[in-house]
Amino acid sequence: MKLLDRLNRKFGRFAISNLMLYIVIGKAAVYIAGFFNMSISSYLMLDPVLVKQGQVWRLLTFLIVPNYVSFTDIFWLAISLYFNYFIGRMLEREWGAFRFNIYYLIGVICTIAFSMIFNVPGSTFFLDESLFLGFATLYPNVQVLLFFFLPIKVKWMGFVVGGLLLFQFLSGGWATKLMIFAGLLNYILFFAPDLIARIRSGIRRERFEDLSRPGGRSGMYKKTGDNGKIITDVTFHRCVVCGRTEKDAPDMQFRYCAQCDGNKEYCMDHLYNHVHYRDPSLHPEDAQPGAGWTPPQGK
Helix, strand or coil, X not given: CHHHHHHHHHHHHHCCCCHHHHHHHHHHHHHHHCCCXXXXXXXXXXXXXXXXXXXXXXXXXXXXXXXCCCHHHHHHHHHHXXXXXXXXXXXXXXXXXXXXXXXXHHHHHHHHHHHHHHCCCECCHHHHHHHHHHHHHHCCCCEEEECCCEEEEHHHHHHHHHHHHHHHHHHCCHHHHHHHHHHHHHHHHHHHHHHHHHHHHHHHHHHHHHCCCCCCCCHHHCEECCCCCEECCCCCCECCCCCCECCCCCCCCEEECCCXXXXXXXXXXXXXXXXXXXXXXXXXXXXXXXXXXXCCCCX
């Protein structure tokens, strides 16, 4: 997002590094304090009625209220806090502290706004789900140990979480729908453009692959050369770093980078470790000797 890049240059120094570590420590502290005062969580939750009565601290303290408050839920709490910290650290490493702060802040502001406007109690449950969905989108093939012993790829967990959220949204009351939308709006804003681009890319790829099939279905998509003959040897994907195409590496996945200006496509070997392209026409401050970016020559 170009807007985030500009904001990062101006306000990036104010970003909170290791934000999720502080959130996790706060939740653990509140849970432990509950052993001595069972009602402590009730003084920290986001209750719009009590906030309007002057208990404004709840606008912040609800962030450190654990989703599991019963003493018998300590196992689930441990898993939840570990995943929150791990996912937050990975997202911050991928995006940088400022971008991750904005992602989390959007979810917080939306949760507070929807809670106060519609008088619905708020929590971080759906906000935590948005962190996981963001992680699953960026790292779909990362393998984690579910319950600390069952290996599973994150993308399958993401499908399950997304399916459950969709079921809750469709079957739940209006309050549940509002909180799900508020908690996931940050995910929608950050990832919807890239997901739409992937869907379009998949459709275009199917059209191109149809060219190589005998008696292809969609003659309207076939390309012709100057001699009028149909061109079937067409490559759709090309990594701008190494020049590989889907013909060079049939099992390789290719993705567009949301942080690069323009439609820059990379193979999975270079998607997360390339220098982001900045269009000089959009960033005149970069116009100086040696500045700019030139894609390498393909094969």
